[in-house]
Amino acid sequence: MPELQRLAARHAPALLRFERENRAWFARSVPDRGDDYFAEFDARHAALLAEQATGACHFHLLVDDDGTVLGRFNLVDVADGSAELGYRVAERAAGRGLAQQGVRRLGELARDRYGLHRLVASAALANPASLAVLRRTGFVPVEEILLVGxxxxxxxxDLMR
Incomplete structure (x- = not known):
């Protein structure tokens, strides 16, 4: 059974493998991270851990029993009891309900461990799977926006309901 784990230094090799294996898959719905992301991965991973230590962000991985990363679930811009939720799931894990599982579990952690009362998330209209995950996990659409154009x-x- 996959487990949502807080990002740690030990996750670096599995996370890099996840990002490399799913690069083309992710690029179908979100902008590609670019070659520099992979070339500078160790420094970026260390920077994420340092940022997480400040409490401004909370990064999590959905990890399978064998240590394989199946997804990323992040809370960023934490302030005033609110945070922005972002996530991505591996192509081989898509369609299995893991995105919903990860979003639900992260919502519980946001409320119970991080003391948050509100999460905000955005999804492109061209990404019906992400829109469905948000809807099924209790998110309510509030406005149309432009997301990376x-x-x-x-x-x-609302985590308090």
Whole structure:
């Protein structure tokens, strides 16, 4: 059973493998990270851990029993009891309900461990799978926006309800 784990230094090799194996898959719905992301991965991973230590962000991985990373689930821009949720799931894990599982679990952690009361998430209109995950996990659309130049919907989840 996959487990949502807080990002740690030990995750670096598996996370890099996840990003490399799914690069083309992710690029279908979000902008590609670029070659520099991979060339400078160790420094970027260390920077994420340092940022997480400040409490401004909370990064998590959905990890299979064998240590394989199946998804990333992140809370960024944490302030005033609110945070922005972002996630991505491996191509081989898509369609199995793991995105919903990860979003639900991260919502619980956001409320119970991090003391948050509100999450905000956005998904491009061209990404119906992400829109469905947000809807199924209780997020409510609040406005149309542009997300990296694409029409999208911003959603809100009240964690106190």
């Amino acid at each position: 694409q029409p999208a919907l911003r959603h809100v989840l």
